[in-house]
Amino acid sequence: xxxQEDIAKKLGITRTTVARALNGxxxxxxxxxxxIIKLSKELGYEKNHMGSSLALKKEKQIFAFLVKSKNKDxxxxxxxxxxxxxxxxxxxNYKIKIIETLLSSPKEQVDILKKILLEDKPVGxxxxxxxxEEIKKILKPxxxxxxxxxxxxxxxxxxxFIEANYHKSGRIAGDIMDNIxxxxxxILVIDGGDDRLTSKKYLNGFLERMEESDKKIIGPLYxxxxxxxxxxxIEKINEDIKGIYINxxxxxxxxxxxxxxxxxxxxxxxxxxxxxxKLIKEGKITATVFDELYIQGYLAGKTLFDRVFKCKVLSDxxxxxxxxxxxxxxxxxx
Amino acid sequence: xxxQEDIAKKLGITRTTVARALNGxxxxxxxxxxxIIKLSKELGYEKNHMGSSLALKKEKQIFAFLVKSKNKDxxxxxxxxxxxxxxxxxxxNYKIKIIETLLSSPKEQVDILKKILLEDKPVGxxxxxxxxEEIKKILKPxxxxxxxxxxxxxxxxxxxFIEANYHKSGRIAGDIMDNIxxxxxxILVIDGGDDRLTSKKYLNGFLERMEESDKKIIGPLYxxxxxxxxxxxIEKINEDIKGIYINxxxxxxxxxxxxxxxxxxxxxxxxxxxxxxKLIKEGKITATVFDELYIQGYLAGKTLFDRVFKCKVLSDxxxxxxxxxxxxxxxxxx
DNA sequence: CTGAAAGCGCTTACAG
DNA sequence: CTGAAAGCGCTTACAG
Numbered sequence: 001x002x003x004q005e006d007i008a009k010k011l012g013i014t015r016t017t018v019a020r021a022l023n024g025x026x027x028x029x030x031x032x033x034x035x036i037i038k039l040s041k042e043l044g045y046e047k048n049h050m051g052s053s054l055a056l057k058k059e060k061q062i063f064a065f066l067v068k069s070k071n072k073d074x075x076x077x078x079x080x081x082x083x084x085x086x087x088x089x090x091x092x093n094y095k096i097k098i099i100e101t102l103l104s105s106p107k108e109q110v111d112i113l114k115k116i117l118l119e120d121k122p123v124g125x126x127x128x129x130x131x132x133e134e135i136k137k138i139l140k141p142x143x144x145x146x147x148x149x150x151x152x153x154x155x156x157x158x159x160x161f162i163e164a165n166y167h168k169s170g171r172i173a174g175d176i177m178d179n180i181x182x183x184x185x186x187i188l189v190i191d192g193g194d195d196r197l198t199s200k201k202y203l204n205g206f207l208e209r210m211e212e213s214d215k216k217i218i219g220p221l222y223x224x225x226x227x228x229x230x231x232x233x234i235e236k237i238n239e240d241i242k243g244i245y246i247n248x249x250x251x252x253x254x255x256x257x258x259x260x261x262x263x264x265x266x267x268x269x270x271x272x273x274x275x276x277x278k279l280i281k282e283g284k285i286t287a288t289v290f291d292e293l294y295i296q297g298y299l300a301g302k303t304l305f306d307r308v309f310k311c312k313v314l315s316d317x318x319x320x321x322x323x324x325x326x327x328x329x330x331x332x333x334x
Numbered sequence: 335x336x337x338q339e340d341i342a343k344k345l346g347i348t349r350t351t352v353a354r355a356l357n358g359x360x361x362x363x364x365x366x367x368x369x370i371i372k373l374s375k376e377l378g379y380e381k382n383h384m385g386s387s388l389a390l391k392k393e394k395q396i397f398a399f400l401v402k403s404k405n406k407d408x409x410x411x412x413x414x415x416x417x418x419x420x421x422x423x424x425x426x427n428y429k430i431k432i433i434e435t436l437l438s439s440p441k442e443q444v445d446i447l448k449k450i451l452l453e454d455k456p457v458g459x460x461x462x463x464x465x466x467e468e469i470k471k472i473l474k475p476x477x478x479x480x481x482x483x484x485x486x487x488x489x490x491x492x493x494x495f496i497e498a499n500y501h502k503s504g505r506i507a508g509d510i511m512d513n514i515x516x517x518x519x520x521i522l523v524i525d526g527g528d529d530r531l532t533s534k535k536y537l538n539g540f541l542e543r544m545e546e547s548d549k550k551i552i553g554p555l556y557x558x559x560x561x562x563x564x565x566x567x568i569e570k571i572n573e574d575i576k577g578i579y580i581n582x583x584x585x586x587x588x589x590x591x592x593x594x595x596x597x598x599x600x601x602x603x604x605x606x607x608x609x610x611x612k613l614i615k616e617g618k619i620t621a622t623v624f625d626e627l628y629i630q631g632y633l634a635g636k637t638l639f640d641r642v643f644k645c646k647v648l649s650d651x652x653x654x655x656x657x658x659x660x661x662x663x664x665x666x667x668x
Numbered sequence: 669c670t671g672a673a674a675g676c677g678c679t680t681a682c683a684g
Numbered sequence: 685c686t687g688a689a690a691g692c693g694c695t696t697a698c699a700g
Contacts, residue, residue, distance in 0.1 A: 003677060014687050019679060029685055050384040051677030054692045168663065175663035179600070179620050180514055209663065266513070286513050289664075322667040325659040329502065329509035329543065330623075333656040337693060348671050353695060363669055385693030388676045 002043045011039060022047065053093060062089070062096045062304060063116055064126040069103040069197055073273045074293060078151070081297020082126070089305050096126070096301060103196055106130035110138065117142055124304045129153050147307040149300050152197065160303050164291035164321040166198045169270055170205020170247070172289045172323050177206075177243050177268045178213040180286065185242035189219035190233060192226055192248030198291070199248035202270035206245055215243070230256040237261055243268065251275030254284060272326065272334060280328050287327050295321050336377045345373060356381065387427060396423070396430045396638060397450050398460040403437040403531055407607045408627060412485070415631025416460070423639050430460070430635060437530055440464035444472065451476055458638045463487045483638045485630060486531065494637050498625035498655040500532045503604055504539020504581070506623045506657050511540075511577050511602045512547040514620065519576035523553035524567060526560055526582030532625070533582035536604035540579055549577070564590040571595055577602065585609030588618060606660065606668060614662050621661050629655050 004018040011018075013032070020028045021036035022045075064082055066075050079098060086096050099116075101109040109130050116122060117138070124147040129135045132153050139148060139155070148159040155161070177187060187210065194200040203220065210217050221236055223229045227249060234257055237244070243266045246253055250269035254262065262284065269276065272290040279285040299321070326334060338352040345352075347366070354362045355370035356379075398416055400409050413432060420430050433450075435443040443464050450456060451472070458481040463469045466487050473482060473489070482493040489495070511521060521544065528534040537554065544551050555570055557563045561583060568591055571578070577600045580587055584603035588596065596618065603610060606624040613619040633655070660668060 001677095005677080015678080016680085016687055016689095017685090019677095020686085023679080025680095027685060032685080048388075048677050050388045051692090052679075054382075054384050054388060054694090055677075055679040057679090057692055172661060172663040175661045179661065323664045325661065325664065327506060327509045327513065327659065329506040330657045330659065335693095339693075349694080350671055350673095350696085351669085353693095354670085357695080359696095361669060366669080382693050385676090386695075388678090389693075389695040391676060391695090 001048075002040075002045045003048070004045075007036060007040050007043065007045060010043075011035065056093065060094050061120055061122045062094060062124040062126065062301075063120070063122045064096050064098045064300070065109055065113060065128060066098060066100045067103045067109070067128050067130065067197075068100045069195060073271075074195075074197060075100060077293035078128075078297040078300075081294040081299070082301045083297075084294075085298045085301025085305070089301065094123075094305060101130075103130070106134070110134050114138055117146075123147065124149070124307070126300045126304055127151065127155075129155060147304055149304045149307070151296060151300055160307060162296055162299050162303065162321070164198075164293070164296055165323065166201035166270075166291060167205040167208075169289045169291050169323040170202040170207075171209040172205075172325060173202070173245060173268050173270050173287075174206045174209025174213070176287050176289070176325070177245060177266070178209065178215060180266050180268075181215060181242060184214045184216055186216045186218055186240045187243040187245060188236055188241045189217055189221065190226075190244065190246045190253060191220040191222040192246055192250070192253065193222070193224075195248060198271065203247040206247065206270070227252055227256070233257065234261060237265070241265060245269065247271075250285065250288075251279055254279055259284070272324075277326075277331060277334070280326060280331055283328065287325060289323055289325050291321050291323055335382075336374075336379045337382070338379075341370060341374050341377065341379060344377075345369065390427065394428050395454055395456045396428060396458040396460065396635075397454070397456045398430050398432045398634070399443055399447060399462060400432060400434045401437045401443070401462050401464065401531075402434045403529060407605075408529075408531060409434060411627035412462075412631040412634075415628040415633070416635045417631075418628075419632045419635025419639070423635065428457075428639060435464075437464070440468075444468050448472055451480075457481065458483070460634045460638055461485065461489075463489060481638055483634050485634055496630055496633050496637065496655070498532075498627070498630055499657065500535035500604075500625060501539035501542075503623045503625050503657040504536040504541075505543040506539075506659060507536070507579060507602050507604050507621075508540045508543025508547070510621050510623070510659070511579060511600070512543065512549060514600050514602075515549060515576060518548045518550055520550045520552055520574050521577040521579060522570055522575045523551055523555065524560075524578065524580045524587065525554040525556040526580055526584070526587065527556070527558075529582060532605065537581040540581065540604070561586055561590070567591065568595060571599070575599060579603065581605075584619065584622075585613055588613055593618070606658075611660075611665060611668070614660060614665050617662065621659060623657055623659050625655050625657055 004015050008015045008018045017032060018036055021033040022040065066078055068075050082096060082098060089096060099112055101112065126149045128151045136155055148155060149162065150159055151162050191203055192199060218236065221233060223232055230253060246269045266286045268286055269288045270290060272288055276285060276288055280288065338349050342349045342352045351366060352370055355367040356374065400412055402409050416430060416432060423430060433446055435446060460483045462485045470489055482489060483496065484493055485496050525537055526533060552570065555567060557566055564587060580603045600620045602620055603622045604624060606622055610619060610622055614622065
């Protein structure tokens, strides 16, 4: 294992100067710096992070900007993932502070971000950016020192970007629906509306996949405030309908429909929560497909940390969030 | 943050003594030790692992006993997971050495284990134990200092035990098969034999789940050296058969059967490898269910490390290996 | 059984 | 722009 001291000795200088070169300090002559960097590469120097952290005693702050949506599970799971990644950070004296703003109020997010950049001097930002263009602008002057991870919406190319593939999960739901039936059955598609995060992408993925199938799609049936108008859905369901897909409010909608009407239909949905789990357990929903938000949160924390601290860039594969398929039998995995 | 020094000061003793108490050293008076432990609990002392590792310079060894089976993916994935967990260990100066022995030769595993315990003084053992009773006996005298993680087969209650739930994955395959068909169709079950790790459990899980269904099971059809006798399988497949389940050698068997015969049948299997993926992509296999061996390996490394180093015991949930369901549309997640 | 001291690899305020 | 020095929290060989 090669240390800064080794490099210093070979070069006839002090550890201090070597440390400076390796930390990107500005108080160092360019030539010296280059010489040190060159040798450290030749020797295969890797910084010992324990030594480094031990010496670096003051707490460094990372701010995570999440959003609160009506879909409570969304931010809850993301937060849980983020918190779990914190454990690792804590021992290195990094701290993630979570700030939640409303999905419906991009301006609030922008304002708080501005304030924090100015006052708290964070070393990293994790964000589910709402007003993407505005946020890009705000971050620009801080880019030299700030590491950025965005979730759901991409900012600059250079930032790490973590996204779940909701569209794909929609396609998978379609794949399952297609495979459940041999012949050209009728499938009713219920559009529970757009939550501005996942549900529209789910629906589009499902519909795209169904176009490649021989099943006959009825709908999508859309109603504003659909939960108040379940009657309209009931009208559409008849003997001919063999399968039902719902992209949003699956549990709420199913609960409002008398079971007699749904009996024998195969229902597939996207997303997961306690109510959907219950319905799968009862055999009312056949399967659901969802993206693990927990992992997204966890990855965001981990990734930012790797970037800030180790200057390590992970491969794209590491950021990929898998889709999970849930039938009754693997329900308790989730 | 409370340090050993803080504790020492409050007690009017030196850091050295505090360290000794906290490390479980024997060179310390019981009363002193108890006093220190008590105060450190009161103050909420948590050891700083960076300081600790930095001081602890010599390499510590962990040995992992894996098995080589005919199912190459088995040990390959397990190894990959284990290797990934090593990265974290390395910076703390722990090293995992992997030893593979043949599944068919439990004695070889026992012999090597004996030798290593004697000569290498490992701080931890990860093992897929074959001759469980014998291995329990061998490990007994070392239990004071040695942390043990077993995979697949449990040793003592106190050891951490990581298992995939192959039986459950079999049940899930059954669940999918059951859901694919509305009516009482005939399902042919092909038993590809016992690999002594997964395939029998898969089969039993599948059959158990099918008993709860209204489908009619044909088989299980078992032949010794089944790959040489695919003719017997072909005989069984006729118009009436709507679904086929195969627990082992799915890809090999399907490849030997003319596609005309399989066309229109829904095939579900357990396990995953490149060939199965290919068949799913081609639409020949509808779905497969498998246990992520990679995760098992990763967990084994991580768990042992947590035990050795942090004296941390994870909750059962952390050891749980999920089952994964793969249809065509989520194929590229794996 | 306990303590004084050196050292792990790194960072950074201070002095020049 | 560079260096001497203190210090992060811990461990352990050595001396008593």
